[in-house]
Amino acid sequence: MGQCACFGAAEKERRAEADRAESRDARAKAAEAAQRRQEEFEKSAAGRAARAQMRAMKEAKTSSNQGEPVLKWQMG
Numbered sequence: 001m002g003q004c005a006c007f008g009a010a011e012k013e014r015r016a017e018a019d020r021a022e023s024r025d026a027r028a029k030a031a032e033a034a035q036r037r038q039e040e041f042e043k044s045a046a047g048r049a050a051r052a053q054m055r056a057m058k059e060a061k062t063s064s065n066q067g068e069p070v071l072k073w074q075m076g
Contacts, residue, residue: 041047 042051
């Protein structure tokens with residue numbers, strides 16, 4: 001007796017759906033872990049320093065070039 005091809009296709013589809021569900025769960029767990037790591041970093045001293053540095057860079061970028069040329073050339 002032979003098997004009907006439709007049984008194999010149904011099993012393949014069921015497995016594909018299970019794989020998609022596992023992938024979806026893994027992505028959700030990874031996103032939660034990344035969020036936790038980001039929050040822990042922001043609370044750490046390194047995170048606070050990085051935030052202060054970014055703020056200083058942004059402030060310097062907006063206020064430093066007030067009519068002054070970026071490059072100053074000297075002759076001689």
